[in-house]
Amino acid sequence: MKKQRPVNLQLNTISFPPAAITSILHRITGVALFFAMMFVIWAWAMSVSSSESFALVQEQMAGPLGKFVAIGTISALTYHVLGGLRHMVMDMGYWEELQSGDISAKAIIAAWIILTILVGVVLW
Numbered sequence: 001m002k003k004q005r006p007v008n009l010q011l012n013t014i015s016f017p018p019a020a021i022t023s024i025l026h027r028i029t030g031v032a033l034f035f036a037m038m039f040v041i042w043a044w045a046m047s048v049s050s051s052e053s054f055a056l057v058q059e060q061m062a063g064p065l066g067k068f069v070a071i072g073t074i075s076a077l078t079y080h081v082l083g084g085l086r087h088m089v090m091d092m093g094y095w096e097e098l099q100s101g102d103i104s105a106k107a108i109i110a111a112w113i114i115l116t117i118l119v120g121v122v123l124w
């Protein structure tokens, strides 16, 4: 009988390379953006429908929930665009090797965290 039998995957012991993390985050932020657009379109449509609705949107956006949603939406868009630009560069044939791919993956995650903190500071 085969001694080296396959074992169940232990998800907590798997460490993902930076490129894999950026890829997963790209899909997560893409899906998050899809839902965030519902909120953005609602806010835009409401704000132009009447002055009362505009005041309501303004009031909601000034509250903690509105700020949280706005920061989350901008953060998801920031990451998604950074990831999209990284994809564009890779489509042109750069950053495809293990080392450069690693560096660019870490760079966009770092840039995203810094930009999200800046947006948070400005909007909160």
Ligand code: HEM
Binding pocket: 023, 026, 027, 029, 030, 031, 033, 034, 037, 080, 081, 082, 083, 084, 085, 087, 088
């Ligand atoms: C509201 C706007 C957007 C939404 C809802 C959205 C949504 C998504 C979703 C759900 C995916 C994942 C698809 C999959 O993995 O099967 C995706 C992938 C992608 N998005 Fe967006 N996206 C938006 C804007 C953008 C923008 C502005 C860019 C360019 C900077 C962009 C670039 C990309 C690229 C390059 C991929 C493919 C990533 C890959 O192949 O792994 N997206 N998007």
